[in-house]
Structure formats: structure tokens, C-alpha cells
Amino acid sequence: MAAIDLNADLGESFGRWKLGDDREVMRSVTSVNIACGFHAGDPGTMRESLLLAAEAGVAAGAHPGLPDLLGFGRRRMEVAPRDVADYVIYQVGALLATAATLGVTVTHVKPHGALYTMLPEHPEAAEAVARALIALDPALPLVLLDGPAADAAEAVGAVVAREAFVDADYSPDGRLLLHTIATPHPPEEVAARAVSITRGRLITQDGELPVRAHTICLHGDAPGAPEIGRAVRAALEAAGVAVLPLPATLAACAAAGTD
Numbered sequence: 001m002a003a004i005d006l007n008a009d010l011g012e013s014f015g016r017w018k019l020g021d022d023r024e025v026m027r028s029v030t031s032v033n034i035a036c037g038f039h040a041g042d043p044g045t046m047r048e049s050l051l052l053a054a055e056a057g058v059a060a061g062a063h064p065g066l067p068d069l070l071g072f073g074r075r076r077m078e079v080a081p082r083d084v085a086d087y088v089i090y091q092v093g094a095l096l097a098t099a100a101t102l103g104v105t106v107t108h109v110k111p112h113g114a115l116y117t118m119l120p121e122h123p124e125a126a127e128a129v130a131r132a133l134i135a136l137d138p139a140l141p142l143v144l145l146d147g148p149a150a151d152a153a154e155a156v157g158a159v160v161a162r163e164a165f166v167d168a169d170y171s172p173d174g175r176l177l178l179h180t181i182a183t184p185h186p187p188e189e190v191a192a193r194a195v196s197i198t199r200g201r202l203i204t205q206d207g208e209l210p211v212r213a214h215t216i217c218l219h220g221d222a223p224g225a226p227e228i229g230r231a232v233r234a235a236l237e238a239a240g241v242a243v244l245p246l247p248a249t250l251a252a253c254a255a256a257g258t259d
Helices: 043-056 081-102 113-118 123-136 148-155 187-198 225-238 246-256
Strands: 003-010 031-035 059-063 106-109 142-145 160-165 201-203 208-210 215-219
Touching: 003 059, 003 187, 003 225, 003 246, 031 043, 031 106, 043 059, 043 081, 059 081, 059 246, 081 106, 081 113, 081 123, 106 142, 106 246, 113 142, 123 142, 123 148, 142 148, 148 160, 160 246, 187 201, 187 215, 187 225, 215 225
Parallel strands: 003 031, 003 215, 031 059, 059 106, 142 160, 160 215
Antiparallel strands: 201 208
């Protein structure tokens, strides 16, 4: 990829509980995913996060999760595809309404945590989410892990942005391994993973796999997130990769025939 988006999951504070340094992380990324209340976030935090994104000039997306505040949305739940779609629409609708009052555009939707990782294992749920979002706004991109979930969503006509992770581990068969508490990784290791992804190679626990990615995720709650963000951004730019917000990256990839 000659262009890539860097995204981070932010707006994950709740009430008096604060998580991460959102303002500092936004200095390195080009898109952010804002929690919508089910796994983290609240109405005031959503509003503040949208304003912060607009001030920083980064694209702002919705980050819907499972209804699991205590487990930060990273615990598995048995949920029917119809319920998954309802959860996503409910949360996306809340962010869209808040954004409309501020004159901010919501540019994408990215599921969070256990909801995100269950979709590759249950393509019918990914399809249900995709159909629901198409009914809401057919031009709204859905960010999904490269693989079965992205394939299923594209098959029903959704605009899909394929994603890869650099500060989380992958199993040898390409499954994303997320933990309840984000695990630390050295900035230089994360930066090397990012450059590898733009060259079509995903580093796993014991080797490499081919990958397609329009966007790379950095966890805003990870230890040292601002330092990691700066290292990744610098490495990508040094490698000659244009780091652009998600809408611009999708347009660039389409124009280059690499989508």
C-alpha cells in the first residue's frame, strides 16, 4: 500500500474514570474510533471526543461494543446476529446524533473488542451488521479485520476498510489475540510491524502471513500509546508511505487499484 490510515480507539473514559491520553495519541493517528457507551464512553465523553477529533483534524468513527462495561467489552458473549446488528445500530445512532449537533461528520464504524473478534468466526453476524449499516448509510465504511468478516460484509455490498493490528498479537493461523488488559510492546517492534503490513506481510507469533490493510490500529489504552504512535508514524513516513485519514486512504487505494 502506498497509503495507509492509522487509527486508535479513544473516548473510552467513563464518568470520573479516565483512560488514556487521547489528545496526545491524536497527534500521531489520522482516524479515531469513539466508544459509544456499551463497553466504555458516555454521552459527555462522546461529545468531547468528537470535538477533540475535529480540533485535531482526524477522521472520527463510531466504536460500538458488547454491553459489558465491567469487562471493557473484551469478554465473549453468546449473541444472535440480529442482536449484534441491533447493538451496533443503537450505538452508531447515538454517535451520529451527537455529531450532528456539533457539525462533525462520522466517517466510519469499527466494532470493538470481543464483538470485533467474534465476527470472523461468525460471518453471518458480520453480514447482519453490514446489512444494518447499509440500511442506515450505504456509504459508511465498516472497519473489519482482514479475512472472513471483511469478505462477508463485502459480499452483501458494504464498503469495507480492512484492518491489521501492530500492538496486539496474532496466532499462527491469523487469529487476533486480544486481552482484557492491553499488553505492552516495544515501540520499535510495533513500528517494524506497521511497515511490514504496508508491504503485505503480517507478523504472527511464529512467522508471517499475507495481509491486505487500509488501516492499522493502535490501542489508545496500551502502555506507552503516545510513544508507540510517534514511532509508527515516523517509520511509515520514512518508508515512503502516505499516512492519510481513512476516507482519503480508501480513495487513494481505489484510484491506485489496490483496494
